[in-house]
Amino acid sequence: MQRTEIATLGEFGLIEHLTKDIQLTQKTSVKGIGDDAAVIDNTNKKTLVTTDILLEGIHFDLTYVPLKHLGYKAAVVNFSDIYAMNGTPQQIVVSLGISKRFCVEDMEALYDGLKLACKIYDVDLVGGDTSSSLTGLTINITCIGYADENQLVYRNGAQNTDLIFVSGDLGAAYMGLQLLEREKNVFDGQADFQPDFAGKEYLLERQLKPEARKDIVKLLAENHIKPTSMIDISDGLSSDMLHICKQSKVGCAIYEERIPIDYQTALMAETFNMNVSTVALNGGEDYELLFTVPLSLHEQVSALEGIHLVGHITAEENGCHLITRDGQEMQLKAQGWNPLT
Amino acid sequence: MQRTEIATLGEFGLIEHLTKDIQLTQKTSVKGIGDDAAVIDNTNKKTLVTTDILLEGIHFDLTYVPLKHLGYKAAVVNFSDIYAMNGTPQQIVVSLGISKRFCVEDMEALYDGLKLACKIYDVDLVGGDTSSSLTGLTINITCIGYADENQLVYRNGAQNTDLIFVSGDLGAAYMGLQLLEREKNVFDGQADFQPDFAGKEYLLERQLKPEARKDIVKLLAENHIKPTSMIDISDGLSSDMLHICKQSKVGCAIYEERIPIDYQTALMAETFNMNVSTVALNGGEDYELLFTVPLSLHEQVSALEGIHLVGHITAEENGCHLITRDGQEMQLKAQGWNPLT
Numbered sequence: 001m002q003r004t005e006i007a008t009l010g011e012f013g014l015i016e017h018l019t020k021d022i023q024l025t026q027k028t029s030v031k032g033i034g035d036d037a038a039v040i041d042n043t044n045k046k047t048l049v050t051t052d053i054l055l056e057g058i059h060f061d062l063t064y065v066p067l068k069h070l071g072y073k074a075a076v077v078n079f080s081d082i083y084a085m086n087g088t089p090q091q092i093v094v095s096l097g098i099s100k101r102f103c104v105e106d107m108e109a110l111y112d113g114l115k116l117a118c119k120i121y122d123v124d125l126v127g128g129d130t131s132s133s134l135t136g137l138t139i140n141i142t143c144i145g146y147a148d149e150n151q152l153v154y155r156n157g158a159q160n161t162d163l164i165f166v167s168g169d170l171g172a173a174y175m176g177l178q179l180l181e182r183e184k185n186v187f188d189g190q191a192d193f194q195p196d197f198a199g200k201e202y203l204l205e206r207q208l209k210p211e212a213r214k215d216i217v218k219l220l221a222e223n224h225i226k227p228t229s230m231i232d233i234s235d236g237l238s239s240d241m242l243h244i245c246k247q248s249k250v251g252c253a254i255y256e257e258r259i260p261i262d263y264q265t266a267l268m269a270e271t272f273n274m275n276v277s278t279v280a281l282n283g284g285e286d287y288e289l290l291f292t293v294p295l296s297l298h299e300q301v302s303a304l305e306g307i308h309l310v311g312h313i314t315a316e317e318n319g320c321h322l323i324t325r326d327g328q329e330m331q332l333k334a335q336g337w338n339p340l341t
Numbered sequence: 342m343q344r345t346e347i348a349t350l351g352e353f354g355l356i357e358h359l360t361k362d363i364q365l366t367q368k369t370s371v372k373g374i375g376d377d378a379a380v381i382d383n384t385n386k387k388t389l390v391t392t393d394i395l396l397e398g399i400h401f402d403l404t405y406v407p408l409k410h411l412g413y414k415a416a417v418v419n420f421s422d423i424y425a426m427n428g429t430p431q432q433i434v435v436s437l438g439i440s441k442r443f444c445v446e447d448m449e450a451l452y453d454g455l456k457l458a459c460k461i462y463d464v465d466l467v468g469g470d471t472s473s474s475l476t477g478l479t480i481n482i483t484c485i486g487y488a489d490e491n492q493l494v495y496r497n498g499a500q501n502t503d504l505i506f507v508s509g510d511l512g513a514a515y516m517g518l519q520l521l522e523r524e525k526n527v528f529d530g531q532a533d534f535q536p537d538f539a540g541k542e543y544l545l546e547r548q549l550k551p552e553a554r555k556d557i558v559k560l561l562a563e564n565h566i567k568p569t570s571m572i573d574i575s576d577g578l579s580s581d582m583l584h585i586c587k588q589s590k591v592g593c594a595i596y597e598e599r600i601p602i603d604y605q606t607a608l609m610a611e612t613f614n615m616n617v618s619t620v621a622l623n624g625g626e627d628y629e630l631l632f633t634v635p636l637s638l639h640e641q642v643s644a645l646e647g648i649h650l651v652g653h654i655t656a657e658e659n660g661c662h663l664i665t666r667d668g669q670e671m672q673l674k675a676q677g678w679n680p681l682t
Contacts, residue, residue, distance in 0.1 A: 012675075030387060034588065035496050036425035036572060037391035037486065046371060047388050049468060050378035051483055053436035057475040084377035095394035095481050127390060129481075134398040140436050140470075140481035142392055145378065155376050231377060247375065334353075 004104035006132075014104065015130055018111045022125050026090050028146070029124040038126035040091060040144060046152060048145035050081035056136035064180045067106055069208045071113025074139050077234065079121050080212035080287045082145035084232035086153035086220075089212075091126045092118065095140040097133035110139075121214060151226065153291070158229040158248035162292040162313040167216045167306055169260040170237055171276060174283025175268040176200075176207025182272075202264045210287045217289075219304055227291035236282040237310075239334040240290055242320055248292075251314035254332060255323045260308045281322070282335045345445035347473075355445065356471055359452045363466050367431050369487070370465040379467035381432060381485060387493060389486035391422035397477035405521045408447055410549045412454025415480050418575065420462050421553035421628045423486035425573035427494035427561075430553075432467045433459065436481040438474035451480075462555060492567065494632070499570040499589035503633040503654040508557045508647055510601040511578055512617060515624025516609040517541075517548030523613075543605045551628045558630070560645055568632035577623040578651075580675040581631055583661055589633075592655035595673065597665045601649040622663070623676045 006014055015033070024032045031039035040047070054060060054074050062070075075092060082089040094114060098107065118125050123143075183195035197204060212232075220227065229248055231240045237259065245252050259280045269276035292313055293301050302309055311323075320332040347355055356374070365373045372380035381388070395401060395415050403411075416433060423430040435455060439448065459466050464484075524536035538545060553573075561568065570589055572581045578600065586593050600621045610617035633654055634642050643650055652664075661673040 031495065036422040037389040037428070037484075039426070039488075039493060040388040040390060041490075042383055042388055043386075044384060047381040047383055047485070048378040049381060049432070049434055049483070049485060051434040051436050051468060051470050051481070053438055053470045053472055053479065053481060055438045055472055055474050055479065058438075058473055081377040085380070087378070091390070093390055093392040093483060095392050097394055097396045097399075097479065127392065129392050129394045131394055131396055132399055133396050135476035138394065138396065138438065138479050138481075140392070140394060140483075142390070142434060142481075142483035143378075144388070144390060144485075147380075149382075152380060154372065 002105055006098060006102065006104055006107070009104060014107065017104065018107055019125070022115065024124050024126070025122065026124045028090055029126055032124060032126040033128070038091065038093065042146050045146040046149050048082050048085050048087045048147060049142065050078055051140065051142040052078050054139040056138070063184050065208060067109035068113040071110040072117045072209055074141050075114050075117035075123070076210055076212050077287060078141045078143035079123065080232040080234070082143055083212050083214060083217045084230050084289060085145070085147060086151055086217060086226065086230060087145040087147035089121060089123050089143050089145040091124045091144040093126060093142050094128035096128070096130045097138035098130065099133045099136050102137060121212065153227050153230040155229055155231050155244050156247035158244050158250050158292040158313050159294070160250055160313055160315050161295045162228055163295055163298055163301070163309055164252060164254065164290070164292050164311040164313065165301060165307050166233070166237065166260065166288055166290050166310050167213050168286070168288040169262045169265065170233065170286050170288060171269070171280035171283045172203050172206035172262050172265045173210060173285035174279055175265050176203035178272055179203055179268060180207065200264060200268065202262060203268060207285065210285065212287055213289045216306065223300065223304065225293060225297060225301060227293050230289060230291035233286045233288045233290050234284060236284040236335070237290065238281045238332050242332060242334050244290070244292065245320050249316050251316050251318040252311055252320045252332070253314055253323055254311035254321070257325050258308065258310045343446055347439060347443065347445055347448070350445060352471055355448065358445065359448055360466070363456065365465050365467070366463065367465045369431055370467055373465060373467040374469070379432065379434060383487050386487040387490050389423050389426050389428045389488060390483065391419055392481065392483040393419050395480040397479070404525055406549060408450035409454040412451040413458045413550055415482050416455050416458035416464070417551055417553050418628060419482045419484035420464065421573040421575070423484055424553050424555060424558045425571050425630060426486070426488060427492055427558060427567065427571060428486040428488035430462060430464050430484050430486040432465045432485040434467060434483050435469035437469070437471045438479035439471065440474045440477050443478065462553065494568050494571040496570055496572050496585050497588035499585050499591050499633040499654050500635070501591055501654055501656050502636045503569050504636055504639055504642070504650055505593060505595065505631070505633050505652040505654065506642055506648050507574070507578065507601065507629055507631050507651050508554050509627070509629040510603045510606065511574065511627050511629060512610070512621035512624045513544050513547035513603050513606045514551060514626035515620055516606050517544035519613055520544055520609060521548065541605060541609065543603060544609060548626065551626065553628055554630045557647065564641065564645065566634060566638060566642060568634050571630060571632035574627045574629045574631050575625060577625040577676070578631065579622045579673050583673060583675050585631070585633065586661050590657050592657050592659040593652055593661045593673070594655055595652035595663050597663055599649065599651045
């Protein structure tokens with residue numbers, strides 16, 4: 001593969017090179033890359049802003065994460081935060097810190113992933129900042145979205161007796177990470193190594209190329225269902241459920257047997273001798289939506305495809321509990337992936 | 342000084358600790374820290390977005406930059422980009438990557454600087470992301486601002502015969518950096534070292550605690566002057582003037598003798614045996630405003646305090662030139678500080 005040193009283009013040259021084919025597709029994107037700031041027209045809507053920082057060695061390992069996938073995921077995890085407000089992502093700005101180890105073609109691959117995510121989710125890339133770094137790759141993405149005021153869903157609206165639903169299934173992204181780490185460790189000792197990924201594609205995809213649940217937000221809107229609270233599961237079901245409970249000043253009961261788990265996740269957990277419920281509760285990076293609706297919507301929401309009832313909201317003084325398969329009440333703890341320890 | 346390890350608080354604990362006294366002061370800040378995204382109400386205005394990444398060892402050296410100053414500067418350089426659109430900064434979201442070298446008190450100092458800048462410039466801190474880092478400190482700030490549509494000033498509106506103005510004076514921040522670097526090098530060899538900064542406070546302040554030119558944007562508005570193009574000088578007069586010329590498809594003539602330079606800057610350049618015009622043209626980090634107005638506004642704008650006429654716009658085919666003190670025409674080159682080489 002060709003390797004063009006970034007210094008041959010310089011900062012402005014690199015930005016121009018990477019962004020020259022970027023078109024603005026959203027009618028709200030008034031001005032994109034190339035001025036001191038991007039200009040966005042959100043007249044009559046509320047503007048949503050979320051930001052995420054990804055650091056090499058902490059959030060990703062380039063040994064097994066292709067740069068295109070990394071770009072895709074970096075964008076999608078931000079979209080997920082906007083969907084979790086019941087909003088629509090609209091624009092991103094991208095900051096990069098790039099060490100000398102990376103060449104222009106590397107950054108092209110990263111941008112290919114960013115652009116693909118933007119295309120699939122109808123989002124414009126409208127600006128950013130690019131700098132050299134002394135150490136590794138840093139990516140910060142800020143996503144701007146919008147929502148009608150009466151459509152917004154916060155974390156603090158859950159009420160006693162509300163039902164708790166989760167989209168998709170949980171724990172697969174975490175098992176995908178375990179699998180990649182295992183194969184990486186095996187690989188360290190062998191020159192002609194071929195990783196063993198057959199039949200485990202779903203786990204890898206959930207880890208390497210997650211999707212944000214745009215479809216669920218759309219499905220809820222089509223059915224005129226507005227959750228009372230919502231969050232995306234980035235740190236694990238336990239941790240994110242506790243965010244809702246804390247901000248809503250309520251308790252909860254989550255039923256272990258109801259937590260949705262894919263067959264591949266269960267199989268891989270067994271292989272690794274891990275408790276699959278623990279994986280689903282604390283794994284993180286699922287980017288599924290966790291939300292609450294009034295009890296009166298029980299049948300209507302339960303009938304929606306891809307959405308699973310996992311528990312109900314209780315009074316604050318009852319605390320936050322997991323009800324195990326054998327009926328025991330255990331305290332729900334935030335053992336999710338903590339990037340600061 | 343007390344040193345509390347960040348791990349004792351964890352990610353959520355650290356954020357809560359650092360942001361617990363942060364109030365929302367802007368009526369457009371609907372929802373701040375604590376949900377998946379911040380919510381902003383810019384009804385009837387255009388929303389502006391700008392982002393800047395600061396990396397340890399590239400953009401700052403903690404040997405001589407106090408963390409509080411760093412926080413202040415990190416916020417202010419973003420505000421400067423919003424003012425350069427003739428807009429008003431309104432909210433920031435802050436991403437941090439923090440290595441184990443830093444403790445809670447360090448991050449408190451950084452946040453003190455951020456909060457001070459927000460207070461002085463009437464900006465709300467509405468969100469962010471915090472992570473550990475394997476190497477040093479990374480700060481990314483995204484700033485949201487607003488402007489009426491008819492008030493916005495882009496880089497691409499300069500017209501042939503327009504006059505070019507610059508606020509304040511140039512080159513001082515760069516000489517401040519040279520001074521700090523010199524004292525650091527001297528310090529390396531001495532235990533009881535006292536840096537020699539007497540009489541050079543202005544240079545240090547320009548480097549360590551720059552201000553964004555909110556006052557100039559206000560002054561122009563009060564006098565009903567809307568520039569045809571505007572940019573903030575972060576990379577140096579040459580580089581930023583060339584941005585305007587390229588985007589406006591025009592040429593320019595900048596007069597060396599008209600470039601505003603402070604006495605301390607000139608003196609320090611002499612001490613360092615540097616050409617002070619080169620310093621002013623290429624030094625960068627001045628965060629002054631560079632803008633163009635129609636020739637018809639010559640007298641009106643020239644009469645404003647703190648604004649200096651430095652040249653005029655020419656036809657694109659004439660190119661971009663510096664007219665030296667002895668009347669020579671030299672091509673203007675972007676030799677500004679390039680973070681990628």
